[in-house]
Amino acid sequence: MGPLAFTSVAAVVTGSYRLGGVMVAVLVGAEIVGAVPCGRLLDRIGVTRGLVLLLLAAGTAMAALVVAAGAESHGLLLVALVVVPGLVVGGLSGGFRTLLGSVVPDERLPRAVAIDSMLFEGVLITGPLLVAALNPAGALVPLAAMAAAYFAAALAVPRAVAPAPPMAAKLPVRNALPWLACLFALGHLLATVEVAPLPLVQRLGADPALAAVVIVVLSGASIAGSAVFAWRRPPAGRRQAALALAGFVAGGSVLAADLGWAGLLIGAALIGAGTGPLLTIASVRLQRLLPEGRRAEGFSAAFVVQATGFGLGSLSVGVLPLSLAPTLGVVSSACACAMLALLNSS
Numbered sequence: 001m002g003p004l005a006f007t008s009v010a011a012v013v014t015g016s017y018r019l020g021g022v023m024v025a026v027l028v029g030a031e032i033v034g035a036v037p038c039g040r041l042l043d044r045i046g047v048t049r050g051l052v053l054l055l056l057a058a059g060t061a062m063a064a065l066v067v068a069a070g071a072e073s074h075g076l077l078l079v080a081l082v083v084v085p086g087l088v089v090g091g092l093s094g095g096f097r098t099l100l101g102s103v104v105p106d107e108r109l110p111r112a113v114a115i116d117s118m119l120f121e122g123v124l125i126t127g128p129l130l131v132a133a134l135n136p137a138g139a140l141v142p143l144a145a146m147a148a149a150y151f152a153a154a155l156a157v158p159r160a161v162a163p164a165p166p167m168a169a170k171l172p173v174r175n176a177l178p179w180l181a182c183l184f185a186l187g188h189l190l191a192t193v194e195v196a197p198l199p200l201v202q203r204l205g206a207d208p209a210l211a212a213v214v215i216v217v218l219s220g221a222s223i224a225g226s227a228v229f230a231w232r233r234p235p236a237g238r239r240q241a242a243l244a245l246a247g248f249v250a251g252g253s254v255l256a257a258d259l260g261w262a263g264l265l266i267g268a269a270l271i272g273a274g275t276g277p278l279l280t281i282a283s284v285r286l287q288r289l290l291p292e293g294r295r296a297e298g299f300s301a302a303f304v305v306q307a308t309g310f311g312l313g314s315l316s317v318g319v320l321p322l323s324l325a326p327t328l329g330v331v332s333s334a335c336a337c338a339m340l341a342l343l344n345s346s
Contacts (some may be wrong), residue, residue, distance in 0.1 A: 001025065001127040001128065001130060001131050001142055001146050002027060002146070003020075003024045003128075004128045004142075005129075005131050005139075005142040005143055005146065006020040006023040006024055006082070007020030007024075007026075008020070008131065008135055008139045008142065009069050009139045009140065009143060009146035010075075010078075011093050011139070012069075012139040013069055013072050013073075013075070013078070014075055014276040017056075019075045019078065019079070021084050022079055023078060023079055023099065024195050026079050026082055026083060026086065027082045027083075027085065027086040027089075027248060028086070028219060028307070028311065029086070029088045030082070030083045030084075030085075030087045030089075030222050031087070031089045031090045031303075031307060031321075032090065032304050032308065032311075033087065033279065034086065034087030034090055034091060034294035035087060035090020035091055035093070035094065035281070035301070035304045035307075036297060036300050036301050037087075037089070037091075037307075038054060038087065038088055038090060038091020038092075038094075038095075038172045038300060039090070039091050039093065039094040039095070039296040039297035039298070039299065039301065040096045040294075040296070040297045040300075041091065042054075042091060042094065042098070042296035043293055043295070043297050044090040044203050044295075045295055047098050047099050047102070048157055048158065048159055049097060050097045050100070050147045050296070051092065051096065051099065051154075051157045051225050052089040052154045052277075053089075054091055054092055054095070055092070055150050055151070055153050055154035055157070056150070056151070056154050057084055057088060057152075058085040058092075058150045059147045059148075059149075059150030059151040059154065060084075060087045061081055061082075061083075061084035061085050062081075062143060062146050062147035063144075063147040064081055065081040065147075066143045066147060066188060067080065067141065068081060069140055070140055071205050072232025080083070084210060085150075087336075090300050090303045091296070091300055092299030092303060093299065093300065094295075094296045094297065094298070094299035094301075094302070094303055095299075095300075096192070097283065097294050097295075098295040098296045098299055099157075099158070099300040100112060100113070100116065101287050101295065103238075106231055107190045109287065110229070110230075110233060110236045110280055110284050110286055111233055112284050113279075113280045113284055114226045114229045114276060114280045115226070115230050116231035117222070117226040117275075117276040117280055117303065118226040118227060118230070118252050118276065121219050121222050121223045121226070121229055121266070121276070122223065123244040124219065125219050126301070127307075128298050130142070130145070130211055138152070138268075147173075147221075147320055151246075154324040160330040169291035169293070169294065170291075171290065171291070171294060171297070171298055172289045172290070172291075174341075175289055176286060176289050176290075177339065178192050178238075178336065178342075178343045179241075179281075179282040179285050179286055179289075179302075180282075180301075180305045180338040180341045181290055181332075181335060181336035181339045182245065182281075182282045182336045182340070183279070183282050183302055183305050183306040183337040184305050184306065184308065184309035184311065184332060184336070185194050185248065185305060185309065185329070185332040186248075186275060186278055186282075186306060186309065186311055186331060186333070187270055187278060187305075187306040187308070187309030187310035187313065188310065188313040188328070188329045188332040188333075189248050189251075189252050189313065189314025189326065189329030189330070189333055190218075190271065190275060190310065190313065190329075191201075191268075191309070191310045191311070191316075191317065191324045191329075192252070192255070192313050192316065193214065193218050193255070193268055193271055193315045193326075194215065194218065195313070195314045195318075196317045196322065196325065197212070197214040197215055197313065198200045198211045199317075199322055200214060200255070200264055200322070201213075201214065203258065203322060204260060204261060205221045206261075207226075208298050213265075214264065214265070214268050214316055216307055217265050217268045217269055217272065218245075218268045218271065219272065219273040220267075220272065221268070221269040221270075221271075221273045221275075222273070222275040222276050223270025223276070224272075224273065225272065225274060225275065225276040225277050226276030226277065226280065227276075229276060229277045229280055230234075236280065236281040236284040236285060237281070238340045238341075238343065240277065240281055240326075241278055241281045241282065241340055242340055242341070243274075244274035244281070245274070245278065245279050245333045245334075245336055245337040245340075247270045247271070247273060247274035248270070248274055248278075248330070248333040249268050249330050249334055249337070250267075250272055251266070251267040251268070251269070251270030251271040251274075252267065252271065252326040252327065252329045252330035252333065253267075253326075253327075253330055254267035254270070254301025255267035255268075255271075255326040256323045256326045256327045256330065257322070257323075258323060260317070263325065267326075279327035282302075283299075283302075286298060286299065286302055306311070309332065313325070313328075313329060316328050316329075
């Protein structure tokens with residue numbers, strides 16, 4: 001909900017959408033900076049207690065943002081107030097993923113992660129729609145709804161989960177590198193579609209309103225891919241990950257080749273279809289590698305890696321020719337596939 005809600009509030013407070021863009025940029029930057037420290041905090045004080053504290057902090061900061069925006073405070077204060085939610089988002093991601101592994105048996109974890117991926121894609125689609133539905137009641141209402149969501153999530157965190165024992169074990173960075181490379185490639189290539197639907201359809205001379213079709217195909221294919229993975233329950237192995245990466249390479253190559261509407265939709269579908277399964281496989285494999293007492297930190301680090309890939313993909317869309325941006329995502333996917341092959345040979 002954040003990007004659209006922030007730009008709507010900025011337009012009301014300052015008369016321009018520019019402040020909203022700055023708020024989103026600060027939010028994303030804070031996510032990357034705060035993810036690993038917040039994940040480490042969760043491991044130290046316990047994931048359930050830590051999640052409640054982080055959610056309450058984010059909800060309080062968002063409520064303060066509602067008050068400040070309602071008082072038409074200076075733009076710098078609004079920017080400062082999004083720092084706290086940004087800092088905790090990466091830690092929340094790692095914490096909830098750790099919590100999922102604590103309440104789901106290991107043999108059911110791949111299906112649970114695949115279903116989680118489907119739900120997340122659904123949230124990405126419905127979040128902006130909810131903002132659009134709430135905006136007629138006032139630009140502050142979506143922000144209030146975001147604050148309420150944080151507080152409701154704090155109430156929903158299960159209290160009965162036993163905290164993981166503290167461990168001094170090192171994070172298995174070397175063994176995790178191929179799976180982190182998969183997440184980086186996923187974020188990198190995904191950004192070249194999610195950030196560029198408008199120029200992609202304009203390249204075809206189509207109505208800009210049709211840009212939404214690209215996102216619908218991408219998200220729909222991702223949900224379908226996760227659903228098939230959850231239904232068939234294949235092993236979360238290197239071969240399945242390599243297959244998803246091969247789809248990325250094919251989809252990105254089709255996008256770069258500019259093959260008309262057919263190429264655009266097929267490329268988006270190929271990338272989307274591999275997103276859910278690859279995310280599931282990488283997540284499950286990291287679960288098995290990470291020490292029990294450092295999983296929140298490890299998953300938060302994985303969040304940073306994927307977010308960095310997404311950020312670089314977004315940057316490439318902004319500064320490079322449209323055909324070159326997905327080509328770089330193809331290179332990232334091919335490199336991740338090569339790293340999986342090297343892991344297999346070792």
